[in-house]
Amino acid sequence: MITKEEVKQRALEIGFADAGFAQSTPFESQREFLTNDYYGWTQSVGIDLWKGLDPQNIFPDSRSIIVLLYSYFESSIPPLLQKYYGRCYLNDDRVTRDGLFTLVKKFRDFLKSNGINSKVANYMPDKLAAMRAGVGTSGKNTLLYARSAAGGSSFVFPVVVLVDYDFSPDAPSIESGCPSWCRNACIAACPTKALLGNGKINPQRCISYLTYYGEGVTPLELREPMGLYIYGCDRCQNVCPRNTSWLYERKDSTERFISMEEDFMPEKILLMDREYFQTKIWPYMFYMSFNDVWRWRMNAARAMGNSRDERFIPYLEKALENFDDERVRIMCIWALGRIGGSSALKILENIRLQNTNADLAEEINLAMENCNS
Template sequence: MKLTKRSVSERALELGFASIGFTDAKPFYDHQMVLEARKSSYDWIYKLGLDLSAGIDPKAILPDARSIIVVLAHYFDRRFPPEMENHFGRCYLDDDRVTRDGLSLKIKALRDHLLNAGIKTKIPFHLPHRVAAARAGLGTFGKNCLLYANSAVARGSWILPIAFVVDAEFEPDTPTTGLGCPDWCKNACLICCPTGALKGPRKIEPRRCISYLTYFGEGLTPRELREPMGLWIYGCDHCQNVCPRNRAWLALAKTFPINAAAEKMMPYFALPRLLHMDTGYFEAHIQPHMFYMPSSELWRWHMNVARAMGNTLDTGYVPELIRAFEENADERVKSMAAWALGRIGGAAARSALDRFRSKVDGTLKDEVAFALTLS
């Protein structure tokens, strides 16, 4: 049976995808120019083994490529517990790339539908999915570099584009590759980015992005970034939360039923548990949902949690931070625990820092001394 655009679209919507579009299999040369112009900002991706340039030409991925089918999945169609929204990007609270019990099943079902009709597919991780989605007429870009749907999630950015490179030809849809921000918006996302990662419309310095800093940043977080990173532990939604294009969906979200999977995860993500978790706890309860940091980088989780605790200014966390300083062997974690104690302040925090100062030396001694200036 030969599939048509209509039949493929009907099946995609039946499976629960938010929308679907089609584009040709021509190379993404414009995107290649962007990558080359910003090479220094993206060297870290190549070091991780992700060759973005290899995804420019769909025919290098599937030699018989003739079209690209792009579907949009909305990851924010249930309300998340506020305790988790404050610390974790929403897309990670509904991420099944390890558990494969949600979106992955829908993707497989659509892929099987195409395969049963004799259509070969590839879903490359390095193809520019957002650009492909815009070329397929599914959305426009925001100044924050994110894709905003033309119809799904009240035209917001709470979407994940998935691109299927296929060896069948479908009539391409009209591209919508431009900037879609309203003229009256006075750069809300650019102004509000706490770490200054957004350098201009559709221009980002990824190494200053809070999401990058939480799971890829090297070493102890620099002092000047600790307070601006706020409560984020893994990921960041700040530029989406302040964006007027997302206002309608955020208002609707207050009426949504709770995301049951995220609610079930919530007890395991309590900050004191994360601060003191060991490898077994991490691998059993955390890594299946947030996997960019391996077990060998557990220190980064501890450090991020300590910083977030400090930025709550909640004196209830002081005993936990003291324990982390005393029990955690990693100097980066100890340094951040000290900083967090100084940030929270108070007699108990200062007393602990005074005690620690006489027992440490080197960089850690400097961090404790600096923390005392804060308290």
Template sequence: MMLQQEEIIKKARELGFADIGFTTADPFEEHRRMLLERQEEYGWAEQVGLDLLKGTDPDAILPGAKSIIVLIENYFSHAYPRSMEGIFGRCYLDDDRVTKDGLVPRIKAFRAFLREDGINTKVPFNLPHRVAAARAGLGDFGRNCLFYAHNAVRGGSWTLPIAVVVDREFTPGTPTLGIGCPDWCKNVCIAACPTGALKGSGRIDPRKCISFLSYFGDGITPLKMREPMGMFVYGCDRCQNVCPRNQPWLAQALPVNERAAAKAENFDLRALLHMDTAYFESSVWPHMFYMSSADIWRWKMNVARAMGNSRDQGFVPDLARAFEENEDPRVKGMAAWALGHIGGDQAKTALEKFSETTLAGPVAEEVRLAMDACA
């Protein structure tokens, strides 16, 4: 006898998923039109290997696709170390897509359960997972463009929808594709986005998002973006932290995420600023992998910018050392900016020393501007 929908739901619950829903394998035509209309904003995805247009057709992912099963994972079921929150986006702090020792085995177990009944599955990275979840009736959207669950994380957005394309038909849920924010909210997420990425009416320019800028941005971070990006080194949670819909979940006391706590020391800002390739590849990349070792300069640049925004005089010696020990002009330039942003006699002395050496181009200009800031 073939698996019944109720049995699949029960299995998902047994594996620890917060919710589960079903939708058809019909193409995501509206999402495809949006991508085509906004190629200027989303064209970068092709360059990093994300074929978003192909992901809008489930049959191109799994020939003979009949349904999509959507699993809802709560990635914020435990509290993260305070030293990591506000510096790294929460969704990255227990990400096992490389280590494959947390969520990945549970997804594999779910797929194996379906396979035992002859159901073929695919879990594509480029299918619009959030849209699939809303089409399955599992939640709706916020004005910050994030997905808000109906029956998980107290109605919040701390979820990861996982779309499993299958070649068997199941009864679909009733779509809830609209924006579910209350009228009284007054767009606090849009007001809180310091880089102007959120445009309202469920629109975002991903190229201005702090998350995008932290791991995909080209060159040294533009001057006008440095202070607005604040303390975030990798990812961002600002629009989620201020959202009224997320407050019920944020208000509770959660047990500590021991997996994240175990690696917190590896993500100390000083350790990251001075890390070598071996340290990066063993301690950092397995957990936050959007940047390869070839982009270690971006990690250090982001850390230097965060140190500058901290206004912490204790970081001045580290920033001066980073300027001297790095050849990359993007790291040197940001270290100089950070020293100027922190200011004080110690920072001014370091910048004066640098100005006496042979500097050229953008680095020389960064040092000059930093010295002016210290004056």
């Protein structure tokens, strides 16, 4: 039978940044987290975190856990893409299956060829599993930081693989790796106050959550704090001193990101139709289908407003002419008020004359006040 060293070596050859081993026992410490109000929403979107607390619920024959670290920030990403999108989402291949999916398949095929059955464990406490397997430590921003890969940064994604073979566990690293001199940079940088300190988070205030799971029109008090992000967020990672080295590491560019740059600009997202979405966006962004196109458009309009860039005004006007969804219209109106100026004010005045919706009238009046201030 193969050894741990051979398994890890094969993982590195395939393209993973690190690999570690842990016992296949329940994650009892996570029950406390799941009993608070912050995680009730997960069931409604089909994420069964309770089931993931015990590896036996996912793979009854599980005897060991292998955690593979995937380093997703290995290529240079154009600044404009980073401006509007979280980096990890730009590497999502759950539709194209040409990236991480391929690596995982190769790894599992290797295990199978050596008589080991496996199952990828979705919705398990993957960050805790990675620390249990000794390949990472935690951060105050609740993210996992690699111990030796990717410059010790948080730009890694843990893949939990359950296997029906007993491997001796590696030494765990269940601890915070944040330096004592860090003055809570991530917590201070979170504009929506999602980070609560002591490694805890209110996920429903996280910008990433709000961009793809937020219900209804984004509340007024969160529109400015959410800034330019259309999908995902990297603010707490960008300010973290543990990430500084990897952020500035020289990286080669890839055709994937170069081609995405133009296609993913906010004006394209705001006005896209179904064909554009399915050919340009959906292959790379998994969480929001075209059924959620209103959310894509709303997020793009908010980003335009927070840019304060007048070049976006014609696109916002066109969206108001073309789309009836009230959530999109509200955000376009808000964005015009946020950008301000005589051109935006004129559009708002015309909309007010045509409007018969009381909720919209309130947004129009507020936007016009902002234009005049």
